[in-house]
Amino acid sequence: MERTDYYSTIFKRRSVKKYDQTPLDKKTLEEISNHIKSLKPMYDNIKTEVKIIPLEQVETKKKQAPHYMAIFSEPKGDYLVNVGYMLQQMDLFLSGNDIGSCWQGSPRPNEDVLKNSDLEFVIVMSFGKPKKSKPEELHRSSASDFKRKPLNEISTVKGADKIVEAARLAPSAGNSQPWFFTGDENMIHVYSSKPYAVKEHKAPKVQKYNIISMGIAIYHLHAALEHFGKKVAILSDENAKTRAPENYEYVVSLKAEYVT
Ligand SMILES: Cc1cc2nc3c(=O)[nH]c(=O)nc-3n(C[C@H](O)[C@H](O)[C@H](O)COP(=O)(O)O)c2cc1C
Structure with missing residues (x-):
């Protein structure tokens, strides 16, 4: 293997x-x-x-x-x-x-x-x-075999369609696709459909699986950015936190830089 x-x-x-x-x-x-x-x-x-x-x-x-x-x-x-x-x-x-x-x-x-x-x-x-x-x-034979929301329903990221496409195709519990992405190819902000924030141990099942699904999409973003030669840092961005799209809550941001 x-x-x-x-x-x-x-x-x-x-x-x-x-x-x-x-x-x-x-x-x-x-x-x-x-x-x-x-x-x-x-x-x-x-x-x-x-x-x-x-x-x-x-x-x-x-x-x-x-x-x-x-x-x-x-x-x-x-x-x-x-x-x-x-x-x-x-x-x-x-x-x-x-x-x-x-x-x-x-x-x-x-x-x-x-x-x-x-x-x-x-x-x-x-x-x-x-x-x-x-x-x-x-294995699926093409992206059209995936049942997923179209890119424009989950993203306003500029200039990074190939990266966000990798997150769009991510698996999620019940195929709920709870994610939304903003930013550009250098910084992608990740949001989850509300309610995202839950107290430790207290997450109801659906919510728990939605949060796990967010981690899956973030890994797909990370893998895509690395595939295109970028080095990724995962961070919390105070501005992005205050600019969540309606009905979404902030999760993290991925800062991407070319490896020199
Ligand atoms: C956190 C999580 C929990 C899931 N739980 C189940 C499950 O209990 N039973 C099941 O058949 N599929 C489960 N799935 C699989 C999803 O239904 C599946 O990923 C989604 O429908 C998309 O299909 P795909 O993975 O074939 O692309 C789960 C997926 C995730 C991410």
Whole structure:
């Protein structure tokens, strides 16, 4: 398995919901495990842990994937955005290596797994080989195969359509696409549909998954900016905070500079 170009995977990935129940071989699982160690956090002061767990250790109504990975986090700051940002790197890594995956809101690790972590369980991602080994089960053939809002409904960013397009195609819980982007190619401001701000531990489920989805879109933006040779800094911009479009709340800004 290799670290493929995430930018090109963004344009073909899809959620895989039906799996071949045969477990992946040991070597592949080891490589996936190793890749987990290289995930880049959005905030490096938030402790996280990602565990691969077999189906037997997952509580799920529909038994559906041979494997799951569960992410645990210290519940502080924008930890849900951080979780989306981190685990989306696995979604792209797996898809780029022809392994299916899907963010999953309802399954939970069983008590044995939960009690082995000091951190808060956040969400799982299922993964494995798709049930039917047809290329269309794993990848879309073009951007028109994605059901997404048009660019002009989610962005007023100037001069960076190719970058924002990567965020437009991001997966989100229930395909809610809760994002809006403003700015230009040097500074992209990211907003989430209201209500965004929630107290730690108190996020109702839908809200929690929307915030995770914001992290996913931010990772897609980041991957696209890097693909076009930019160095990215994620920061909070006081001006952008006060200029949120109606019904949206500020999340973060991505400052992009050419690497010299
Ligand atoms: C945070 C999050 C939670 C999700 N939860 C579920 C889920 O519980 N069940 C499911 O079938 N899909 C789930 N999805 C997958 C979305 O439905 C899917 O990403 C969206 O419809 C877009 O489709 P695509 O991923 O194939 O592009 C989830 C996605 C995200 C980002």
